[in-house]
Amino acid sequence: xxxxxxxxxxxxxxxxxxxxxxxxxxxxxxxxxxxxxxxxxxxxxxxxxxxxxxxxxxxxxxxxxxxxxxxxxxxxxxxxxxxxxxxxxxxxxxxxxxxxxxxxxxxxxxxxxxxxxxxxxxxxxxxxxxxxxxxxxxxxxxxxxxxxxxxxxxxxxxxxxxxxxxxxxxxxxxxxxxxxxxxxxxxxxxxxxxxxxxxxxxxxxxxxxxxxxxxxxxxxxxxxxxxxxxxxxxxxxxxxxxxxxxxxxxxxxxxxxxxxxxxxxxxxxxxxxxxxxxxxxxxxxxxxxxxxxxxxxxxxxxxxxxxxxxxxxxxxxxxxxxxxxxxxxxxxxxxxxxxxxxxxxxxxxxxxxxxxxxxxxxxxxxxxxxxxxxxxxxxxxxxxxxxxxxxxxxxxxxxxxxxxxxxxxxxxxxxxxxxxxxxxxxxxxxxxxxxxxxxxxxxxxxxxxxxxxxxxxxxxxxxxxxxxxxxxxxxxxxxxxxxxxxxxxxxxxxxxxxxxxxxxxxxxxxxxxxxxxxxxxxxxxxxxxxx
Amino acid sequence: xxxxxxxxxxxxxxxxxxxxxxxxxxxxxxxxxxxxxxxxxxxxxxxxxxxxxxxxxxxxxxxxxxxxxxxxxxxxxxxxxxxxxxxxxxxxxxxxxxxxxxxxxxxxxxxxxxxxxxxxxxxxxxxxxxxxxxxxxxxxxxxxxxxxxxxxxxxxxxxxxxxxxxxxxxxxxxxxxxxxxxxxxxxxxxxxxxxxxxxxxxxxxxxxxxxxxxxxxxxxxxxxxxxxxxxxxxxxxxxxxxxxxxxxxxxxxxxxxxxxxxxxxxxxxxxxxxxxxxxxxxxxxxxxxxxxxxxxxxxxxxxxxxxxxxxxxxxxxxxxxxxxxxxxxxxxxxxx
Numbered sequence: 060x061x062x063x064x065x066x067x068x069x070x071x072x073x074x075x076x077x078x079x080x081x082x083x084x085x086x087x088x089x090x091x092x093x094x095x096x097x098x099x100x101x102x103x104x105x106x107x108x109x110x111x112x113x114x115x116x117x118x119x120x121x122x123x124x125x126x127x128x129x130x131x132x133x134x135x136x137x138x139x140x141x142x143x144x145x146x147x148x149x150x151x152x153x154x155x156x157x158x159x160x161x162x163x164x165x166x167x168x169x170x171x172x173x174x175x176x177x178x179x180x181x182x183x184x185x186x187x188x189x190x191x192x193x194x195x196x197x198x199x200x201x202x203x204x205x206x207x208x209x210x211x212x213x214x215x216x217x218x219x220x221x222x223x224x225x226x227x228x229x230x231x232x233x234x235x236x237x238x239x240x241x242x243x244x245x246x247x248x249x250x251x252x253x254x255x256x257x258x259x260x261x262x263x264x265x266x267x268x269x270x271x272x273x274x275x276x277x278x279x280x281x282x283x284x285x286x287x288x289x290x291x292x293x294x295x296x297x298x299x300x301x302x303x304x305x306x307x308x309x310x311x312x313x314x315x316x317x318x319x320x321x322x323x324x325x326x327x328x329x330x331x332x333x334x335x336x337x338x339x340x341x342x343x344x345x346x347x348x349x350x351x352x353x354x355x356x357x358x359x360x361x362x363x364x365x366x367x368x369x370x371x372x373x374x375x376x377x378x379x380x381x382x383x384x385x386x387x388x389x390x391x392x393x394x395x396x397x398x399x400x401x402x403x404x405x406x407x408x409x410x411x412x413x414x415x416x417x418x419x420x421x422x423x424x425x426x427x428x429x430x431x432x433x434x435x436x437x438x439x440x441x442x443x444x445x446x447x448x449x450x451x452x453x454x455x456x457x458x459x460x461x462x463x464x465x466x467x468x469x470x471x472x473x474x475x476x477x478x479x480x481x482x483x484x485x486x487x488x489x490x491x492x493x494x495x496x497x498x499x500x501x502x503x504x505x506x507x508x509x510x511x512x513x514x515x516x517x518x519x520x521x522x523x524x525x526x527x528x529x530x531x532x533x534x535x536x537x538x539x540x541x542x543x544x545x546x547x548x549x550x551x552x553x554x555x556x557x558x559x560x561x562x563x564x565x566x567x568x569x570x571x572x573x574x575x576x577x578x579x580x581x582x583x584x585x586x587x588x589x590x
Numbered sequence: 591x592x593x594x595x596x597x598x599x600x601x602x603x604x605x606x607x608x609x610x611x612x613x614x615x616x617x618x619x620x621x622x623x624x625x626x627x628x629x630x631x632x633x634x635x636x637x638x639x640x641x642x643x644x645x646x647x648x649x650x651x652x653x654x655x656x657x658x659x660x661x662x663x664x665x666x667x668x669x670x671x672x673x674x675x676x677x678x679x680x681x682x683x684x685x686x687x688x689x690x691x692x693x694x695x696x697x698x699x700x701x702x703x704x705x706x707x708x709x710x711x712x713x714x715x716x717x718x719x720x721x722x723x724x725x726x727x728x729x730x731x732x733x734x735x736x737x738x739x740x741x742x743x744x745x746x747x748x749x750x751x752x753x754x755x756x757x758x759x760x761x762x763x764x765x766x767x768x769x770x771x772x773x774x775x776x777x778x779x780x781x782x783x784x785x786x787x788x789x790x791x792x793x794x795x796x797x798x799x800x801x802x803x804x805x806x807x808x809x810x811x812x813x814x815x816x817x818x819x820x821x822x823x824x825x826x827x828x829x830x831x832x833x834x835x836x837x838x839x840x841x842x843x844x845x846x847x848x849x850x851x852x853x854x855x856x857x858x859x860x861x862x863x864x865x866x867x868x869x870x871x872x873x874x875x876x877x878x879x880x881x882x883x884x885x886x887x888x889x890x891x892x893x894x895x896x897x898x899x900x901x902x903x904x905x906x907x908x909x910x911x912x913x914x915x916x917x918x919x920x921x922x923x924x925x926x
Contacts, residue, residue, distance in 0.1 A: 096673045193645040201632050276684050277875035303873045311748050312755045470622025477633045511633040
């Protein structure tokens with residue numbers, strides 16, 4: 060074990076020599092907020108892990124356009140979709156090289172075998188890759204791939220056919236997600252032959268813009284530009300992640316020039332950052348929504364009028380100011396404004412306690428006592444659920460509704476809030492996975508999600524028909540129309556109080572060019588340069 | 591002496607078994623489990639939940655899981671971390687040298703400053719130096735580590751620019767990890783400036799982590815010294831006309847050290863607790879931060895394995911203290 064480690068480091072040291080000649084080399088240091096759990100993006104669901112693995116090292120058949128939730132060709136140059144929407148044929152890019160590193164030298168270019176392997180290893184119910192993962196391919200399963208993919212066929216070396224069990228328009232967006240990163244089958248086979256498949260999670264090797272050099276656990280990750288990158292070598296020569304868990308310390312490091320980009324600043328530091336002339340403070344709405352889900356299967360919340368009245372009793376503006384401290388905006392739709400098909404024509408329910416009181420009376424609701432569930436953790440869509448619940452409590456008291464605030468440990472909270480018999484209204488939220496509206500509307504509000512991710516237990520046929528139709532339609536203009544309509548239905552029925560979308564701030568040193576804030580929350584360093 | 595050591599080791603065995611039980615139960619008694627947390631907001635179907643619990647072996651009865659854990663320990667296998675999927679032992683020992691290096695520096699700093707400060711306070715009892723030392727010690731003891739660390743960073747790294755903000759060494763230096771101790775590895779690397787960089791990165795975290803033990807040691811030394819200074823043999827030594835330095839150094843301090851050494855030993859546990867916060871602030875890649883992350887993820891193998899290893903280390907340190915104690919104090923050495 061020790062020998063192996065020493066040898067590996069010996070090899071790495073030679074790369075270090077190259078890195079140690081920084082006179083001309085451009086090195087960007089990113090003060091990342093945490094350690095990646097590993098480097099196999101299909102095993103995990105955390106953005107921190109994806110930044111370090113999927114986005115830096117790997118490519119996918121389809122990629123998200125830089126700074127957008129829309130997709131563009133990646134390792135697939137183009138694709139055809141059958142008329143019934145169940146067969147996707149991908150035409151693969153030729154001449155794409157896997158990275159040559161100290162730990163592996165590929166002998167062949169990327170081809171169909173790599174694509175098939177990358178998905179089949181996640182579907183396998185036995186074998187080395189099942190043992191390697193304990194079968195916990197979270198996104199592959201979470202995105203229902205086992206039910207959706209009937210089979211994947213190799214037509215020839217550069218053509219792959221995905222046959223689905225049903226039409227699924229979000230499939231293309233799904234394939235741009237990190238779990239769909241393309242792994243070198245040749246490398247994986249070698250690791251299995253050596254008896255060390257676990258190294259795939261420690262020494263990643265892909266076709267992406269940067270190649271992995273070394274990871275010092277919880278301290279530093281080093282990459283260098285992939286010289287054979289199919290889009291051309293990156294402008295940066297080296298990319299370094301300096302893992303810095305504390306936000307105030309990240310800011311100090313940025314000020315001291317120890318790093319050039321940092322994510323997740325403290326809200327309290329925003330003002331100082333704005334006036335710092337060495338820092339360019341970028342800002343964008345996050346791809347998330349924070350909401351309060353009524354249990355619509357339970358009286359009196361089964362009455363849309365009651366839900367709407369309560370929504371009108373909630374002073375959302377005040378909540379955003381207090382809870383987000385300026386780093387958020389009031390939500391009126393269940394999807395965030397950066398997402399395509401966002402319906403800006405929808406009018407939010409006005410804050411009007413008097414009218415709300417009257418509506419409750421008309422609905423025959425008197426002396427209502429209810430529970431409001433407050434999450435025990437900070438999330439981007441809700442940095443302080445307890446405070447939010449307290450403000451809702453006092454707002455509702457003004458219309459004569461008594462609120463009891465309850466909370467549980469996070470895992471318990473997630474489980475109990477899914478229960479169909481849960482009482483009251485639960486605060487929760489969602490951060491988008493792939494930029495497709497289906498990923499919000501179907502997951503969070505579709506009939507299939509009742510008892511699971513649909514915390515309002517809301518199954519409303521007119522809405523469900525719309526999103527189902529949108530799911531099986533490949534034409535994007537058509538889908539947009541359907542989703543816009545769905546948002547109108549949602550607003551009328553009000554299964555949630557839509558509360559907030561967070562604002563994501565990104566302080567970047569002024570000498571950095573080409574960095575684009577990603578609406579999906581990724582931190583990508585392709586196309587980035589230093590002045 | 592050998593009897594004393596054997597005696598102490600004998601006492602460690604039941605403690606060790608107790609620790610295996612506590613470390614095993616602690617994380618399982620917390621609500622929630624790793625699989626629920628893996629699924630997040632999306633939630634998880636009952637079938638898949640059961641599948642995953644089975645794959646990880648958490649569906650077994652508790653006694654069965656505990657037995658597996660014990661058998662693993664006897665084979666030197668503490669299981670595999672659920673999150674990183676690497677053996678817990680290798681995770682721990684990758685990170686442990688960083689914590690150990692920082693802790694040793696902190697305790698060294700605490701002793702080198704705390705001991706003389708305590709002696710001075712005792713010698714000038716009730717006078718200005720005494721008040722100064724005791725007030726500083728009280729402030730140091732009450733300082734929240736998080737706030738103290740940030741304050742030092744803002745002052746010394748931000749405003750004055752004397753020390754680096756965080757990390758173990760400048761990113762410019764990059765060499766193989768041989769011992770895991772940055773001070774040693776940087777010397778071995780032969781790269782010019784690497785050692786200095788490692789030292790400069792150690793200064794602030796050492797001060798922050800060493801502050802509380804320093805305060806405790808200074809106070810303990812003071813009170814032990816005061817007690818000893820009143821003893822007859824000290825008066826005798828003085829009356830004999832021995833030089834004050836010899837009276838204090840040879841007669842008084844040596845006897846006063848006995849309770850102080852116990853205190854220093856006890857500070858090791860305090861250091862590990864302080865390391866969690868210190869490591870987070872200074873981005874120090876040690877076991878403190880790792881344990882906290884593992885607890886939040888309900889990473890059962892990592893938490894139970896990590897706790898066990900930490901407990902073993904604390905026990906060994908205490909054993910060492912007991913033995914040192916015996917070396918200094920013949921009364922204890924000869925106790926049966």
